[in-house]
Amino acid sequence: MHTTRNPAATSADDPLVALAPAVAPREVFRRFWPWVRPDRRWLLAATLLLAAGAGGEVVTVWLFKDLIDQVLVPRHLAAFWPLAGWMAAVGTATGLLTFLGDYTATRVAERFILRLRTACVAHLHTLPPDTLRTRWHGDVLARLTSDIERIESFVASGVIDVASALISLVFFASAALVLSWRLALAVFVVSPVFWFAARHFGGRVQRLSREARRRDGRVTAVVEESLANAPVTHAYNQQRREVGRIRREGEALLRAELATARVAAAYPALLDVLEVLGGLVVVGLGAFELSRGALTVGGLLAFAAFLAQLFGPIQRLSGLATVFGAASAGAERVIDLARLRSPVLDRPGAVPLRTVRGELSCTGVRASYATGDGAPVLRDVTFRVAPGEVLAVTGPSGAGKSTLAKLLVRFMDPDAGAVRLDGVDLRETTLASVRQAVTLLPQASQLFSASIRDNIAYGRPDATDAEIVQAARDADAHGFITALPDGYESVLGEHGLQLSGGQNRRITIARAFLRATPVLVLDEPTAGLDRAAALRVIAPLRRLMAGRTTVLITHDPQLAALADAVLTLGGAELRTGAEAC
Numbered sequence: 001m002h003t004t005r006n007p008a009a010t011s012a013d014d015p016l017v018a019l020a021p022a023v024a025p026r027e028v029f030r031r032f033w034p035w036v037r038p039d040r041r042w043l044l045a046a047t048l049l050l051a052a053g054a055g056g057e058v059v060t061v062w063l064f065k066d067l068i069d070q071v072l073v074p075r076h077l078a079a080f081w082p083l084a085g086w087m088a089a090v091g092t093a094t095g096l097l098t099f100l101g102d103y104t105a106t107r108v109a110e111r112f113i114l115r116l117r118t119a120c121v122a123h124l125h126t127l128p129p130d131t132l133r134t135r136w137h138g139d140v141l142a143r144l145t146s147d148i149e150r151i152e153s154f155v156a157s158g159v160i161d162v163a164s165a166l167i168s169l170v171f172f173a174s175a176a177l178v179l180s181w182r183l184a185l186a187v188f189v190v191s192p193v194f195w196f197a198a199r200h201f202g203g204r205v206q207r208l209s210r211e212a213r214r215r216d217g218r219v220t221a222v223v224e225e226s227l228a229n230a231p232v233t234h235a236y237n238q239q240r241r242e243v244g245r246i247r248r249e250g251e252a253l254l255r256a257e258l259a260t261a262r263v264a265a266a267y268p269a270l271l272d273v274l275e276v277l278g279g280l281v282v283v284g285l286g287a288f289e290l291s292r293g294a295l296t297v298g299g300l301l302a303f304a305a306f307l308a309q310l311f312g313p314i315q316r317l318s319g320l321a322t323v324f325g326a327a328s329a330g331a332e333r334v335i336d337l338a339r340l341r342s343p344v345l346d347r348p349g350a351v352p353l354r355t356v357r358g359e360l361s362c363t364g365v366r367a368s369y370a371t372g373d374g375a376p377v378l379r380d381v382t383f384r385v386a387p388g389e390v391l392a393v394t395g396p397s398g399a400g401k402s403t404l405a406k407l408l409v410r411f412m413d414p415d416a417g418a419v420r421l422d423g424v425d426l427r428e429t430t431l432a433s434v435r436q437a438v439t440l441l442p443q444a445s446q447l448f449s450a451s452i453r454d455n456i457a458y459g460r461p462d463a464t465d466a467e468i469v470q471a472a473r474d475a476d477a478h479g480f481i482t483a484l485p486d487g488y489e490s491v492l493g494e495h496g497l498q499l500s501g502g503q504n505r506r507i508t509i510a511r512a513f514l515r516a517t518p519v520l521v522l523d524e525p526t527a528g529l530d531r532a533a534a535l536r537v538i539a540p541l542r543r544l545m546a547g548r549t550t551v552l553i554t555h556d557p558q559l560a561a562l563a564d565a566v567l568t569l570g571g572a573e574l575r576t577g578a579e580a581c
Contacts (some may be wrong), residue, residue: 001127024325025154028331031338032155035116039108043156047106047163049101055167056094060176061305061432063087068298082565098157105160110154117148126352127342127410130369132205138221143337147330154327158320163315172310177321179303180289209329212256291461343370344413344431352433355424358387358549360408364417367390367403376415377403381520383567387518390550392563399570401553402443405523407550433569439517445504452481453488455507459515467514475540477503503559504535509540520550526559538562 036043063086066227071080094535121144122133132140191418226233228243232240285301331508368376378400385391393401406412407419410426418425426434439459456471459461465470468488472478482502484490492498498508505525512520525541528533534556545552554560 008428009137011232022023023121025328027198028151028328028335029155030329031335032116034160035119036108036112036156038115039111039156043108043160044102046101046160046165049097049104050164051167051171053094053098054164054171054313056090056097057309058171059090060087060094061309062175063090064305065302066299068297068301070298073297076158087097092356098309101164104495105157105410107235109152109156113148115151116151116334117144120334121442123338124342127340128344128406130406130411131340131342136217136221136225138224139217139220140337141224142213142217142220143330143333147333150213150327150330151334152327154324154331155343158324158327161316161320165316169310169313169317172313172515173364176303176310180294181286182289182294196490200311204385208260208263210332210395212253212260213329213333215249215253215256217248222249249302269365270445272487301580342405344410346430347427350428350430352430353421353424353437356437356518358396360385360391360419360519360549360551361420362407362417363416365407365419367400367407367412367414369412378414378569380405381417381567381569383565383566385549386550387549389565390506390545390552392560392562392566393553394555394560394566395569401569404451404569405440405521405551405553408519409438410434437517438519439512439515441508441520442526443524443527445501445508447492447504447507449492450486451486451489451491454506455492456510458490458511463514467508471510471513472507474513474543475514477506477510477540500533501529502536504541505533505537506527509544513544518548520545520548521553522550523553524555525552526554527554 031209045482063083067080067083067087070076101369123164124140126402146285165442173184177426197460222245233239283304332352362381365378366376366382367378383391393404395401410431412475413427418427420426421429421434422435448458452466460467460487469478472481472488481488482488490498509525522541522545526537529537538558541559543564550563552559552563560566
């Protein structure tokens with residue numbers, strides 16, 4: 001369900017895509033380095049391979065110096081072929097080493113992204129389904145995609161870049177010192193300017209990137225919501241309004257990205273100017289050294305080549321400040337997700353439910369939501385359902401019927417009172433065993449973009465074909481499934497859009513049949529269906545409930561008539577059959 005929002009609201013007014021709390025780069029590295037650790041040997045290998053490639057470049061330049069001094073200047077062409085052969089061999093080896101280093105670095109980076117993204121999704125699946133309702137799903141998706149990629153550039157690729165750049169710097173600086181220590185000192189005097197420039201620009205990029213990342217999350221969120229609500233948009237003829245919303249968010253992202261780009265682009269431009277100025281100083285000094293015979297022509301050209309290669313690692317090291325700034329902004333948003341904690345956890349000493357008979361009871365239950373005003377949604381709810389009996393729960397909207405369903409499957413815990421299964425407080429049992437004993441049939445027919453077979457078997461992936469077909473027969477779904485061109489292998493679109501509402505509902509009923517748990521919670525199983533479709537699911541529902549303890553939340557009087565007792569919330573009146581405590 002998507003929350004209605006004012007499209008004209010500013011980003012600062014929208015708590016769903018708020019700025020994540022600032023996190024220091026050192027903390028970012030500390031938090032995410034464990035996800036690199038399994039590949040630390042490959043990370044070291046990538047660094048060494050790239051460093052060896054840099055060493056090969058040093059050798060190539062040195063051979064180029066000899067080519068100038070021993071072949072071109074004295075016009076001694078006989079010496080060309082041995083030097084050319086060595087240069088070709090070293091160049092080939094350098095290319096191979098660089099390729100292997102880049103490939104290994106990419107392998108480390110992609111494995112890091114895979115591990116971290118999987119861990120983040122696993123963490124989100126530990127949270128109750130309502131936890132992320134206070135956030136835009138599109139923004140959460142942006143954090144799991146582009147923001148995680150930026151973390152990788154900080155923690156994994158960044159480490160390789162820093163290490164290989166430092167080693168390359170040592171190689172090129174050493175070679176430059178051997179050629180001419182005077183010229184090398186001139187270069188080293190210029191180098192600190194790069195560091196100060198990095199410090200200045202890096203901080204600004206980080207601040208601007210934080211806002212850009214938030215704006216990116218808003219664009220993703222608005223697009224996701226707009227497309228999900230396309231039927232409403234078309235029905236109310238509001239297409240231009242939706243396009244306008246996306247354009248406004250896109251323009252805000254454009255401004256944020258351009259602000260970041262201005263600073264990020266100015267930085268390398270400044271470095272280029274500094275490199276040119278440093279090069280002119282070195283060439284001028286080199287000409288002086290050449291005039292007094294302290295340096296050969298080949299040595300001067302080689303030094304110029306070393307200078308270009310020397311400034312490369314310096315630029316990479318300095319440029320990492322802007323990369324780290326952008327990556328830190330993404331890391332803050334992922335850490336913000338990781339800080340979410342489920343209020344429903346296994347208590348110390350929680351025990352799994354064993355053989356479940358199905359006696360279900362609530363005693364003095366009160367429940368509220370932390371995100372609301374704190375007022376109880378349920379007050380003093382008390383009932384008992386014997387094994388195999390059906391309790392219908394009715395009441396006006398907002399009386400807490402869906403809240404009761406969440407309590408019964410432990411999507412939330414009561415503020416007071418207790419929910420018990422076979423006399424055991426659900427809070428004293430493990431979450432996994434509760435979910436294994438209770439099947440929830442939610443109000444919406446939630447299906448996956450997968451085959452009908454996989455959708456039915458979702459709760460029991462090891463089910464046999466015969467069991468899947470029998471479950472479909474019990475749900476009165478086998479007939480329309482086999483009428484489809486691919487039968488049980490027919491792939492449903494997102495949310496089962498290829499089928500009617502009643503057919504989708506019967507597939508979810510088949511899924512519940514296949515799980516065959518002793519307790520059922522049915523939340524408005526005929527909601528959203530027309531009368532004919534609702535009547536067609538009553539017979540499968542009766543078969544599904546037979547012999548199972550069932551809490552049936554419904555407004556449908558025909559369904560309520562199937563119950564042994566009726567609990568009316570908003571008055572907590574319990575009538576007929578089931579024993580009240």
